[in-house]
Amino acid sequence: MRGLRKEISPNRAVFEPGERERLRRSLGRAGRIAIGAAAAIVLPAAAWAGNGQNALHPASKQEHAISVLWWVMLVGCSIGFGVIATLLLLGWIRRNRDYLPFGGRDRAGTAIVIGLGVFVPIVVLSILFVWSDLYVLKTTDAPAANSTRMSVRVIGHDWWWEIRYPGSRAVTANEIHIPVRTRVDMLGTTADVIHSFWVPELNRKVDLIPGRVNRLLLDADRPGEYRGQCAEFCGQQHAHMGMTVFADSPDVFQRWLANQERPARKPATPQAREGERLFLSLPCSGCHMIRGTGADGTIGPDLTHLATRDTLAALTLPTKPADLAHWIEDPQRYKPGSKMPGSALTSSQRDALVAYLGYLK
Amino acid sequence: MSALPHSGKATTPRAVARVERARLARPNGWWGMAIFVATEATLFGTILGTYFYLRFNNLHWPPPGVPEPKLTLPLVLTAILVSTSVPVQLSVSAAARGQLPRARAALLFAAVLQAGYLGMQLHLFVHDVHEFPPSGSAYSSIYFTMLGAHHLHVFVGILLTLWILIRTASGLTSYRMNGLRATAFYWHFVNVLALCVLGTQLSPLA
Amino acid sequence: MATTVTEPGLRRVERLERIWVEPRGLLGWLTTTDHKRIGLLYFFTTLAFFGAGGIEALLMRTQLSQPEEKVLSPETYNQLMTMHGVTMIFLFVIPMAIGAFGNYLVPLMIGARDMAFPRLNALSFWLFLASGLFMYASVFMHAAPNAGWFDYVPLALKPYSPGRNIDFYALGLIFNGISSTAAALNFIVTIFKLRAPGMSMNRMPLFCFAMLAVSLSLIFALPSLTIDLVFLELQRNLGFHFFDVPHGGDPLLWQHLFWLFGHPEVYIIILPAFGIATSIIPTFSKRKMIAFPLVALAELLVAFIGFGVWAHHMFATGLPTITLVFFAAASMMVVIPSTIQVFAWTVTVALGRPEFRAPLMFIGGFIVFFVLGGLSGIMFAAIPFDQATTDTYFVVAHFHFIIFGAAVFPILGGMFYWFPKVTGRLYHEGAAKFSFWLAFVGTALTFFPMHVVGLLGMTRRVYTYPSSLGWDAYNLSETIGAFILTAGLLLIFANLAYSRFRGAPAGPDPFFGGTLEWTTTSPPPPYNFPVIPTVKSAYPNWDVEDRRADAARLERGELVFDEGHETPASTVVDAVPDEIVEMPSESPWPLAVAVCTGLLFVMLLTRHYAVAGVFAGLALLAVAAWHAKEPLET
């Protein structure tokens, strides 16, 4: 105790010679740590560009602004981390030295705390606020009302996306087609619980909330498929609620839209006709709509042009005949909790249904 | 340090009065109640906040078909309730001077008024429930939640008062004195609350 | 201190022993009002819940170890995911930090003989235990809460969650909140009123400042959660309308009220960690905390500003930008109290003579994780970036660095640091250091890749994911990390358990700590201090003369208070000795009240409202019986 008492008694000694050098050397270390920390995060993230759902792989002005914000903040944070890590290392390096820098007096330490802990952050964070929350926010916020030539309605369901094109009869599900380099106003709401619409490579996310229509700008600057996913926990199958945005050249898009507006094709082969009959007689038509037939259900997705879609059940399965057959027989196996019941069909009935659905181009 | 007043040993009105005089700061019990009141105040803050949040969320407030809140009777009742702060405080200062009988009389008087208030309010409450049930709209839901919460607090206050009256029947100790102080503090809080709740309840008339 | 006690002193000590003795055995534990025993009860209870929450986490990590894994059904996963959050927050971190550490240490650090309201203290433990059992009953009925720990409506409303799951959640958290409120109230009054003579607010240990800040946060934050849950129950079971649009309600009301509680909650979780760090660092750096007043301020400020940032959890809900900027600005500035503390800690270490024993190493790990989590936290104050990454694994990474890396590491370090005080024995240093590195590597490996996978588009709360998105490697490494971390934790507890029986004797003050708990014997006697210490600085145990003066006063019988079950109370701000308070001794009633309350909530759950009323009445009667016994009548 006595010894300790002496050690912590203040106002002893002055700045030790050699301490300055040590400080300077370990500040060099700070830089290396900063770079290391940055690399640790950057390299793996940047390495992955091609998964179609990468927030750091922008395909629009908006997402580009966000990723720039991220890279700048990352560098700033790495520097901050470096400074703090250096101070910790200083302690570690000095652990066996028997003198106290600054003679154990608080003044210098307090100065560092107030300088680096108060004034630097106040300035830096105020700048960040002005840049991100006043300036960048103006590029990512909802498009001004009626500032876009076209809009698309997205209605979240447990657990799939209903997509409508105002001013057109086209209705589809889970696959949003938009013309490239065109400002599209996404008007999002929900039929049941809160979902969140997020296509990482195109823009930030926005929640779909009962009683509200939240808007988001979709403006892909190059053609492609952009994957998205529900981001707000919405129940048992939250994990299987994906969607794809197809950004096509305007004429391709127009052709697609014109086709989607048409009623369903009449089946030509006897097997497909049998399939249609089955579809209308079995419970299917109670939940699904196929425009131009008696099927007018509104619980499940509109199947009028099912065969033009790549995937089933919100990106759970591809729309290949085999998968379609499996899905029809036992949806609960692939998406437990989904509203679609399994159905006991003879293999011929099943093949007929699949054949019919394959017709819905 | 043995000169310190020993609240634990103060078991007669005179001894209690001595402790009350000698004490520099308020007793632990008072502080306990103060913190409790703080959390209660926050509770009502969120209820009133919710009331106005829902109000901003609705064009018609109260919604069509729901009568506007009555004005006079609630005003009168609240005035009566708030006035009981006086006898309650008198009771405290009397007890602090060691005058137990006077203290209990004042407290009893207050309790009677408060009980009367609660009775009338519950009558109004039941009447309103029949007129526009809470399941009718967001307005009626928050309306009855807010009033119900306040009536509950009045009820608890009456229980506290009765408890103090029972305990002080067998004389005054510093422990009971602290209880009395705490109860009085609680009542002042409930009375201020009554004003806030009334203001909110009548806000659609403004 | 109590080294050279002679006859008169010894006689006084013996009298104190007689006065403060509690019944032995089970009965003693059931009726105890001793803050140290209650602290231990909290410790072992929360440890059990920590185990449960950990198992839930490991199961989830196993399910996510590779794409399309089938270990858990989606329903089970969602229940585990929700219970993991609820358990770790409400049944582990907070009760461990406040209930166990706070209870055991605060009276010792301020030189008091117990909490201000010992029986209330017992009540808050029994209520906590009951609420925990209440919530875990749901797990065994496979009806555990399954809507995520923030339980958004309308998913949590009857049409989408018809089962009892959500009622378990709502009632359980209301129940738990009662306990936390009681505890917080007790801490505030204790810290205000029971400080040793001379311990004016500027000499109060920083741990106590942290506990004060936490308690104040709880007092002002919990009501909005409680009322939110009451609204939820009223709407679910009695047909009220608060959250549904057709009747003029608003689903966002739930989110506002929840996060008005939920964000202060984050600081409630982290503040005790600050307190522990600010206790360990000066001891092992052998110097006073640098910028002491600023650190104290920072602890209070972070709690305060924490109330003004709630909507940054709602940036993606499409609120008007003019509404969001308020919360963005506050979210930027709430960082600064933390930067103050981080620099104060690191500078204190750098300018001291640090001795890297296990506790200080855990604090080092804490600082690293806290800085990482804090820096990613700053990013969420940038609205557009928050809107891009919220509800992804980037957020999961961020808050696990904060509420595991930053909140739990100091708790682990604190376990080692105060282990000698509690048990009177030393832990095994080598094993402790090794377990630190295991836990450190495990934590980094578990949570760091989540940043990347989040930026790659992995959203949170998914029970599985397709393999086409390049998330597999990251998720596998996270799972591996989780198991390494588990090994580290198990080694820590094995070390403590072993040392409890085989450790070398520690003596009163093995680390030369600066605060008052080190002035008394290890483990401390039921009355904590034979003589109430007087304080002249923020690190009274380093003022050797004063401590010797204590011994002298014991001889003279000054400030011994051996005439009864007594402790002195002082003025709130400057700790001027004010009165002698008779403390209540052991009582069975807190347990009785807790039991009645528990049954009350069971009846509410099963919708037997009349019976519930009966139990409410019984609880009130128990409270009356409790207060009918006044301290002096012991």
Add this chain to the structure above:
Amino acid sequence: MRTRGLAVGPEFLQWFGLFGAALTWTVQLVVGFGVTIARCGPANAVLGVDVKAWEVALMAAGIALVLLSEGAALSVLWETRNVDESGPPPEGRRRFFAVAASIGNLFFLVIIVLSGTGAVVHQPCHPA
């Protein structure tokens, strides 16, 4: 909170310096947030809130009050320039809180200015 033999003046300055700015910001946040909710809710049709006027007024009043409390803190800081911050109360304690307050009030000043500016710069009720 009565304590033995304390002049009221410095006590008031110390506590106002410590809490003034904090409470000011609380008011600005609660009222400022409430105003935006009122302005952007359906009820605005009947209420008709002028959000900019409110926010500007709040910001101006806020800045004034915060500067006042910072002034109080600084004056206590000057009064106690020769006192050790862990010294005996009341001076030591006043010093302690003055040091804390003089720094802490800066944050509140910045928060009030930033959020006020934000609320004025952005156009009312444009969804984020």
